[in-house]
Amino acid sequence: MGDHRYDLSHLPDSADAGANEPAARAARRDRAVRAAVAQGLVGPDEPIAGLLDVDGIRATAAFLHAAFDAVTAPGTPVLHAFAVKATPLVPVLRLLAEAGLGAEVASPGELALATAAGIPPERIVLDSPAKTPAEIREALRLGVALNADNPQELERLDAILDGATPSSPVGVRVNPQVGGGSIGALSTATPTSKFGVALRDPGARDWVLNAYAARPWLTRLHAHSGSQGMPLELLAEGLGSLYDLAEEINEAAGRKQIDTLxxxxxxxxxxxxxxxxxxxxxxxxxxxxxxxxxxxxRYGLVTEFGRSVLAKHGTVLARVEYTKSAGERPIAVTHAGVQVATRTVYNPESWPLRIAAFDAEGRPRTGDTVVQDVAGPA
Ligand SMILES: Cc1ncc(COP(=O)(O)O)c(C=O)c1O
Known part of the structure; x- marks a missing residue:
């Protein structure tokens, strides 16, 4: 892994401190909606469009670099590998790559997207918990880093390597079991969470120590302690466990075996x-x-932020096709239904969306608020 610090001076002016102020974001969104209507991107024949705030994405990428630059010792290699699942679109990945990010991929499809976006293999991390032999071989062939999810996967890797040293950085994912957050389905550090080696289970820590002692080529250690809904303190506690384990492994090895967390x-x-x-x-x-x-x-760092990089930069613009009511409940029938807001429709408490109303020219609606349901196709 090279040095992934970036000179931000080449970024456009929109990546300055003001670009991500809430008012600036809202103003850009309103201008974009107006322009989308004026240009016919959305209208009677084009009822729905997705808009992405390119300036905002660039600004967030710059802030992410700056956030870690501010706390790391000079010269520390830091790779921000964007979790592709958060926006699996090649142009977005390309934009992020231009802004200095890499990619965390969880499937061969995501790996193909990252590669298509021109992200170099040394800036890609493969984290699927179910890697097939072919996927492992391909990652090794490309030089893409991978994190083994469990003992069986590590044995599979051993068999593929057949005594050779891998050409990619390899780590093991651990579950620090520090507890869950407000979204059960996305809590990945409970005692029974599915991914990684459950570190506090009987014998697990020793297994990890032995695994590293037996494989000098294991140079990374990985934890992803929760995807949304986790208190920051708990995320930090999970990473405290990760760090302690790395220290223990390196002490046992008598050298800096783990060079990247x-x-x-x-x-x-x-x-x-x-x-x-x-x-x-x-x-x-x-x-x-x-x-x-x-x-x-002493450690290089890899981060795998997903939603926090893109969540504030997308707008689904949908035409209201009909208005009606049922049981005195007003309903706006739009083109943004469960097909674009799957999580929100089935689990609105965990995945709220903000909704704004615009007039036929794309100007923000003013006037009295009418509480109503928003409907759309499935
Ligand atoms: C291994 C891994 N890394 C990173 C992420 C990204 O998480 P988030 O979008 O909450 O930052 C996920 C999400 O599922 C993940 O499973």
Missing amino acids: DIGGGLPVNFHSDADDPSHAAYAALLRKTVPGLFDG
Whole structure:
């Protein structure tokens, strides 16, 4: 892994401090909606479009770099590998790559998207928990880093390597079992969470220590302690466990066997406003305070932020096709139904969306608020 610090001066002016202020975001969104209507991107024949705030994405990428630059010792290699599942679109991945990010991929499909976006293999991390032999071979052939999910996967890797040293950085994913957050389905650090080696299970820590002792080529260690809904303190506690384990492995090896810690993603997104709260900077500062050894330059870092990079930069613009009522409940029938907002429709508490009304020219609607359901196709 090379040095992934970036000179941000080449980024457009929109990546300046003001570009991600909530008011600036809202103003850009309103201008984009107006332009989309004026240009016929959305209208009677084109009832729905997805808009992405390119300036906002660039600004967030710059802030993410700056957040970790501010807390790491000079020269520390830091790779921000965007979790592709958060926006699996090649142009977005290309934009992020231009802004200095890499990619965390969880399937051969995501790997193909990252590659199509021109992301070099040394900036890609493969984290699928169910890697087939062919997928492992392909990652090794490309030089893509991978994290083994469990003992069987590590044995599979052994068999493929057949005594050779892997050409890719390889780590093991652990589940620090520090507890869950407010979204059960996305809590990945409970005692029974599915991914990684459950570190506090009887014998598990020893198994990890032995696995590293037997394989000098295991140079990374990975944890992803939750995807949304996790308190920052709990995420930090999970990474404290990761760091302690790395220290123990390196001490046992008598050398810096683990040179890179992959700290996962999971920064919770506040879906209720245009503000980045908590911000990557606040999280990085908290991690620095809680686990200072992560940042003193002895370990390279990989992050895998997904939703916190893109969540504030997308707008689905849908035409209201009909208005009606049922049981005195007003309903706006649009083109944005469960097919575009699957999680929100089935689990609105965990995945709230903000909805704004615009007039036929794409100007924000003013006047009295009418509480209504928003419907659309499935
Ligand atoms: C291994 C791994 N890394 C990173 C992420 C990204 O998480 P988030 O979008 O919450 O940052 C996920 C999400 O599922 C994941 O499973």
